[in-house]
Amino acid sequence: MKSLSLEQLQRRFDRLRSLQRRLARAPATHFIACGKRYDLPLSARTAKPCADVIPPRIVDYMAGFFDGDGCVSRHKDKYQLSVGQAESGSEVLLLFRNLLGGGIYAKGRAQGTRQVTLQWSVFSKRAQHAAAKLSRSSCFKHEKLWLAAALPERSRQNGMKPSRALCRSWSYLAGFFDAEGSIRIRYPAGLTLQIGQTSPYVLFAIQDFLARTGIQCSVHEYSGRHLLEANRTEECRLLLKRLLTAGLRVKRHAARVSLELAPGNFHHVRSKLQEVVGLQSRYRRLTAAGAERAYEIQKTRTKIDRGGGIAEIERPRLVQSQLMNLQATHRLKCAEERYVLLRADIRSQLRQGACIGNS
Known part of the structure; x- marks a missing residue:
């Protein structure tokens, strides 16, 4: 690649990113979890009955995960609990389904760098049961879970709600x-x-x-x-x-x-x-070479901040100039590296069947 300025690299990168965001892949038809293939959608009708007894450590884990990525929503007079994850998190979605019922569905399609999102959802009575289980350990979404669980007021007054x-x-x-x-x-x-x-x-x-x-x-x-x-x-x-x-x-x-x-x-x-x-x-993210450049910049900046020894910082202007050159080189190299990576990613997506869709 011929030498380009930082501004030229940024313009080319922006144009390619705009193209990449329009590249769509085929909708997901399955996911892999725990070494097993599951076809989508994984219907709630085929789920096992909700577990009556779940080990406290598992409830705590699920409540923590739900506090991070879960959602409580209401449709008319019925509640829905849902958790969205990329396929890498499908094992956790399967855990929610196996213990609390519900189904797992594909949400949206892969486009650009956005992966297909899988979503565990549970409705109505099962949502109420799931909310009651999770509310016992929830820290962040406990109030919404209590509403979905339809817990009686007396239970709340008896110390279920943390202070x-x-x-x-x-x-x-x-x-x-x-x-x-x-x-x-x-x-x-x-x-x-x-x-x-x-x-x-x-x-x-x-x-x-x-x-x-x-x-x-x-x-x-x-x-x-x-x-x-x-x-x-x-x-x-x-x-x-x-x-x-x-x-x-x-x-x-x-x-x-x-x-x-x-x-x-x-x-x-x-x-x-x-x-x-x-x-x-x-x-x-920095490349391996970028990480080493950033480390050298940090060492030089630390040397200036601490004052260094007479021999090391004998000429402060020279060291400041060295730092500025290191930073300028780092910015240019980072721009080159991410531009090359983006081109390679787009070519790979096209080879895998991606096509230009709506932005």
Whole structure:
């Protein structure tokens, strides 16, 4: 590829992204979960009766997952509970169906980088039963679940409603992290765990829960959302191990891969991790070379901030100039790398039968 300026690369990237967003794939006809194929739609009529007794740790996990990705809606005088997930989360949808009834359906079609969304839904009496089960452990959506469960007022007055938001257990946190969490690795061997939400309500509850176990994290606002973040690598390792023990499902493989991270194997672990994570940030993620460039920039910036030794920062203007050159090169290389990746993705989608649909 001939040398292009940053502005030229951005214009070409924007045009290709516009094209990619219009590329649609055939509707999903099945999904794979637990090594077995299930045809879509997986009707509610064929579901087993709702389980009367569910182990508390499973209820906690499901409540955490529902608090993250679930929805309570009302149609006339009947309630519906639903959870949407990409196919990578189909195992959890199957768990909801097997224990609470309902069906699993394809919602929308794959277009651009958007994958087909699968949705577990349960209606009417079964929705009421499911809401009653989940409301016992819910932290964030308990009020909506109580309404859907049609619990008598006396039950609410007898202490079923918590006085404040509480993260009840590691199993609840495992479910919530499976729904809303993300794992990031930092060059050369750092870990960061994040959970995003539009409301900080449940994040503060999780922060309190983790603080009691000695794990420190912060909650701050970012791009209109609230983000809970833990960035001390050893604490992140401990947190991932506890989540795995508590029943992490959707992000189980990603967590195990991340725990392999050590000085010297960053690129190997990063490559394995990219195979199992979603596509939402695909064109913002750094390549292996980009991660090394970013690390060099951070080292140079730290050297300037700390003042360095006389020998190291003998000529401050020279170091500042070096930093600016590193940053400019990094921006240009990142633009080139994501442009090349986007072209390759579009060609791959076309080979797999994608066609231009409505934007």
